[in-house]
Amino acid sequence: MAQKVNGVVALAKGQPVSVETILVPDPGPAEAVVQVQACGVCHTDLHYREGGITDEFPFLLGHEAAGIVESVGEGVTDVAPGDFVVLNWRAVCGQCRACRKGRPQYCFDTHNARQKMTLADGTELSPALGIGAFAEKTLVAAGQCTKVDPAATPQVAGLLGCGVMAGLGAAINTGGVGRGDSIAVIGCGGVGDAAIAGATLAGATTIIAVDTDDRKLDWAREFGATHTVNARKTDAVEAIKEATGGFGADVVVDAVGRPETWKQAFFARDLAGTVVLVGVPTPDLVAPEIPLIEYFGRGGALKSSWYGDCLPSRDFPMLVDLYLQGRLPLERFVTEEIGLDDIETAFEKMHHGDVLRSVAVL
Structure with missing residues (x-):
């Protein structure tokens, strides 16, 4: 009934x-x-x-x-x-x-x-x-x-x-962030901060948070960001390169999902680096125009992250255990x-x- x-x-x-x-x-x-x-x-x-x-x-x-x-x-x-x-x-x-x-x-x-x-x-x-x-x-x-x-x-x-798994999985599952890696996260709301928390958990040593709101950058530090960039005041791509020895990050996560942030992510990664799109674009948005030689010359991977590429039966119990251990x-x-x-x-x-x-x- x-x-x-x-x-x-x-x-x-x-x-x-x-x-x-x-x-x-x-x-x-x-x-x-x-x-x-x-x-x-x-x-x-x-x-x-x-x-x-x-x-x-x-x-x-x-x-x-x-x-x-x-x-x-x-x-x-x-x-x-x-x-x-x-x-x-x-x-x-x-x-x-x-x-x-x-x-x-x-x-x-x-x-x-x-x-x-x-x-x-x-x-x-x-x-x-x-x-x-x-x-x-x-x-x-x-x-x-x-x-x-x-x-x-x-x-x-x-x-x-949803949101925490999407961001955390974008960094770990889709982006494959590991020990000693560098990562930049563009957009520091719930999903972006989850990507930062995931990168911290995975052992990344350089974690760069990018946003236009200083409040969100303060939140990002609480989750493990080692560097913060206010994109209203500073060129985000140049700031990410500066924080990574001039090379760019191993992984860049776009947690916003707009053409301008995706373009920043593309140019802020190191050679053979990975871009992960986890921010959901609206249907009217189109990819920015980038010369094809840039795709070829930079190598690496451009990925979309679906639900953090998670498998709930595998990931949810593990992440709850890590939370209970005080690690997440x-x-x-x-x-x-x-x-x-x-x-x-x-x-x-x-x-x-x-x-x-x-x-x-x-």
């Missing part, structure tokens, strides 16, 4: 979100109902509200979450009621060409719950990234539940569900704790760069 719970819904493009009564069905085969304990406010949710991802309104927002499995459907064996889980939007299929090649972190056919959650009048909801976690309970595919150590607080563990300061990403009624205000704070993460606690 469907349960009635409160959830944050974007009813129409560009309109403020509202708390609505939603119906959550009992889990079917390969599905789970999760009691959400905390969910971070991510830019992707704002993109959904603005119609920047699809136009399949209304949306049940929220996806960066942790909670307790309440019930599971037929055939579910990996998680059980009572398990503490982080929700993910990469429930790998095991059958697509990427999975068959042993690269499930690139799964091309990830899956979600088959049943739909609805408004009280029966209108079907589109859950953000197949999750919809700005709600007291949500229905997901069981593969979207990753069991982790319950000693971690939900406010912290849930951040691995996930708690520093939580700027404030809020309620479901505060999501619209949190969007404003995020848009103005006033927070790293607002986290809704249920």
